[in-house]
Amino acid sequence: MTATVTVGEFSRLTHLSVKTLHHYHEIGLLAPASVDPSSGYRRYETSQVEVAQLIRRLRELRMPLPEVRAVVDAADGGSREETLRAHLDRMERELAHTRDVVTSLREMLTLEPAALAVEYRFIPAFRAYGVSGHVEREGIGSWCEFAFGRLGEIAARDGIVATSGAAYSDEFFTDDSGQVVAFLPVAPDQAPAEGVELVDLPGGFFAIAVHTGPFTDFDRSYGALGSHVAEYCEVATGPIRELYVVGPGDGPDPASYRTEICWPIRQIPTSPAAKG
Amino acid sequence: MTATVTVGEFSRLTHLSVKTLHHYHEIGLLAPASVDPSSGYRRYETSQVEVAQLIRRLRELRMPLPEVRAVVDAADGGSREETLRAHLDRMERELAHTRDVVTSLREMLTLEPAALAVEYRFIPAFRAYGVSGHVEREGIGSWCEFAFGRLGEIAARDGIVATSGAAYSDEFFTDDSGQVVAFLPVAPDQAPAEGVELVDLPGGFFAIAVHTGPFTDFDRSYGALGSHVAEYCEVATGPIRELYVVGPGDGPDPASYRTEICWPIRQIPTSPAAKG
DNA sequence: CTTCCACCCTCCGGTAACCGGAGAGTCAAA
DNA sequence: TTTGACTCTCCGGTTACCGGAGGGTGGAAG
Numbered sequence: 001m002t003a004t005v006t007v008g009e010f011s012r013l014t015h016l017s018v019k020t021l022h023h024y025h026e027i028g029l030l031a032p033a034s035v036d037p038s039s040g041y042r043r044y045e046t047s048q049v050e051v052a053q054l055i056r057r058l059r060e061l062r063m064p065l066p067e068v069r070a071v072v073d074a075a076d077g078g079s080r081e082e083t084l085r086a087h088l089d090r091m092e093r094e095l096a097h098t099r100d101v102v103t104s105l106r107e108m109l110t111l112e113p114a115a116l117a118v119e120y121r122f123i124p125a126f127r128a129y130g131v132s133g134h135v136e137r138e139g140i141g142s143w144c145e146f147a148f149g150r151l152g153e154i155a156a157r158d159g160i161v162a163t164s165g166a167a168y169s170d171e172f173f174t175d176d177s178g179q180v181v182a183f184l185p186v187a188p189d190q191a192p193a194e195g196v197e198l199v200d201l202p203g204g205f206f207a208i209a210v211h212t213g214p215f216t217d218f219d220r221s222y223g224a225l226g227s228h229v230a231e232y233c234e235v236a237t238g239p240i241r242e243l244y245v246v247g248p249g250d251g252p253d254p255a256s257y258r259t260e261i262c263w264p265i266r267q268i269p270t271s272p273a274a275k276g
Numbered sequence: 277m278t279a280t281v282t283v284g285e286f287s288r289l290t291h292l293s294v295k296t297l298h299h300y301h302e303i304g305l306l307a308p309a310s311v312d313p314s315s316g317y318r319r320y321e322t323s324q325v326e327v328a329q330l331i332r333r334l335r336e337l338r339m340p341l342p343e344v345r346a347v348v349d350a351a352d353g354g355s356r357e358e359t360l361r362a363h364l365d366r367m368e369r370e371l372a373h374t375r376d377v378v379t380s381l382r383e384m385l386t387l388e389p390a391a392l393a394v395e396y397r398f399i400p401a402f403r404a405y406g407v408s409g410h411v412e413r414e415g416i417g418s419w420c421e422f423a424f425g426r427l428g429e430i431a432a433r434d435g436i437v438a439t440s441g442a443a444y445s446d447e448f449f450t451d452d453s454g455q456v457v458a459f460l461p462v463a464p465d466q467a468p469a470e471g472v473e474l475v476d477l478p479g480g481f482f483a484i485a486v487h488t489g490p491f492t493d494f495d496r497s498y499g500a501l502g503s504h505v506a507e508y509c510e511v512a513t514g515p516i517r518e519l520y521v522v523g524p525g526d527g528p529d530p531a532s533y534r535t536e537i538c539w540p541i542r543q544i545p546t547s548p549a550a551k552g
Numbered sequence: 553c554t555t556c557c558a559c560c561c562t563c564c565g566g567t568a569a570c571c572g573g574a575g576a577g578t579c580a581a582a
Numbered sequence: 583t584t585t586g587a588c589t590c591t592c593c594g595g596t597t598a599c600c601g602g603a604g605g606g607t608g609g610a611a612g
Contacts, residue, residue: 002507003506005506005511006559006560007559007560008558008559008560009511011446011450012446012450012511012513013502013505013506013511014502015449015450015498015502016450017450017451017599017600018450018560019599019600019601020450020598020599020600022561022562022599023598023599027598036607038607039560039561039606039607039608040560040561040562040606041559041560041561041607041608042560042561046503046506046507047507049502049503049506049507050499050503053498053499053502053503054384054499056499057377057381057384057495057499058381059598060377060495061374061377061378061381062374064597064598065597065598077385077386080385081382081385081386084378084381084382084385087378088374088375088378091371091374091375091378092371092375094371095367095368095370095371098337098338098364098367099364099367099368101333101336101337102337102360102363102364102367105333105334105337105360106357106360108330108333109353109356109357109360110353110357170287170288170291173291174287174288174291174292174293174294174296175293175571219333219336222291222329223326223329223330223332223333226289226290226291226325226329227322227325227326227329229289230281230289230322230325231278231322231323231325235281235285235288235289237288282588282589283588283589284587284588284589293570293571294589295570295571295572296569296570296571298570298590298591299569299570303569312578314578315577315578315579315589315590316577316578316589316590316591317578317579317588317589317590318589318590335569340568340569341568341569451600
């Protein structure tokens with residue numbers, strides 16, 4: 001029969017703190033083999049050391065406990081691998097993102113603020129094929145691939161040539177998830193098509209900034225446009241639109257991308273300095 | 277004079293949620309330009325959009341608020357750059373670590389558990405030059421560089437040739453920070469030296485595992501040794517020792533490193549299966 | 553056989569950076 | 583004046599634990 005040890009010993013064996021072991025017991029992730037009914041003392045079996053080690057190592061990876069549980073409970077090696085790989089992917093995406101933002105931040109702090117050209121435009125209402133959904137900000141990349149993939153198919157089939165775009169609700173930005181509509185303009189009498197919606201985009205005034213280059217430093221243009229709008233315009237409510245003038249569909253080089261960021265405003269200011 | 281806006285508008289302008297703006301007000305990171313004394317309504321100036329944007333972008337980098345505050349309050353660009361760079365470094369270290377552990381985890385899950393050879397040994401008490409300190413687990417790498425750098429100097433000066441090592445208190449592992457002593461064995465009558473202590477390491481029985489290769493998958497050997505000790509030995513209290521048989525000082529190739537991990541036990545088990 | 557001390561227990565509160573909701577007050581248009 | 587959108591404060595919850603208070607246990611020493 002296997003030997004049993006107290007929390008303290010188990011802690012030394014596994015390098016998990018006693019508090020942590022209490023916690024894992026409480027949430028049912030790693031329960032001691034037995035608990036003395038009168039004293040409440042926990043007793044762990046030496047065979048549990050291995051599981052505890054696994055948990056500790058996963059936690060060192062900053063893997064959330066629910067996922068740790070999934071790995072620990074996983075019956076087959078396949079689903080373990082899967083959870084693990086998903087976590088690794090997430091971490092790597094995070095690092096890539098971090099690197100991008102740091103780079104653009106460094107520029108922002110050291111360089112003079114790039115003179116961002118802002119123009120004002122009235123965009124009339126128009127009809128479009130649309131793919132809409134409630135999207136997490138983190139997953140916007142893959143969602144766009146999906147949405148524009150579908151729109152691209154329809155466009156190719158119907159021979160539509162137009163600049164596609166997307167409308168992002170405020171919540172998408174402020175709450176990190178919200179309604180997004182990817183759209184492809186069509187004629188006002190366009191017939192519905194399988195697999196996409198037919199949406200009507202309302203007209204209105206917009207302050208528009210052109211972002212050149214990859215999507216990684218979008219934030220900078222957004223920030224600058226936000227500042228500009230705050231300073232010179234009366235803001236309107238409603239989703240912000242992006243128009244993908246030159247995008248992934250038009251060539252492989254992200255440096256050549258051109259995106260128009262359209263911020264809804266109430267009217268066109270009489271002069272750029274009118275409110276400054 | 278600059279225009280002022282409500283929280284809601286400011287939220288739309290900056291893509292920070294109202295809740296977040298409340299929070300930043302409360303902690304004094306970004307206070308509104310004015311607060312209506314009767315209604316409590318916050319009013320932000322459009323010129324504050326820029327700071328808010330900066331904060332948002334730093335937060336997107338997962339930079340802790342105290343550091344954000346440091347960047348925002350920084351008078352000169354130099355100290356901004358510094359904080360930024362420190363953060364970037366930390367993130368990259370984290371990723372590298374993540375990658376390492378994932379790799380070794382993948383092995384652990386897919387491969388058969390490597391047959392870890394464990395031997396038992398009585399190590400008599402000995403005297404050593406020591407560098408000790410309370411060390412954070414995160415900073416163990418640079419601390420070791422410092423400690424063994426100093427020990428190396430002394431060794432070179434005195435012509436001492438011995439396998440150096442380090443003793444890690446339990447708290448170092450369980451609490452992520454604790455006492456660590458780097459040591460270099462010397463003769464029992466060794467005279468004290470400037471810049472290092474003279475320490476006496478107690479003798480005792482140890483279960484010893486030899487870890488071959490770089491330090492990145494130390495965890496695996498530790499886990500295996502922990503499991504082994506739990507299964508077959510009576511554990512003793514006291515710090516775990518590492519002996520750097522072949523280490524960074526002996527050659528540039530991490531793959532050739534050899535480290536003995538010494539786990540204190542009460543006595544040598546009569547047979548490996550004695551307790552199994 | 554007691555006494556000691558290290559160990560163990562549970563419960564409560566706190567951490568970071570907010571989110572969600574309740575309940576109530578405010579503002580501007582209709 | 584009424585509606586409805588907006589705002590306020592306060593309270594509790596989130597994750598994965600840590601720290602401490604107050605009090606019970608267990609094995610060894612005296």
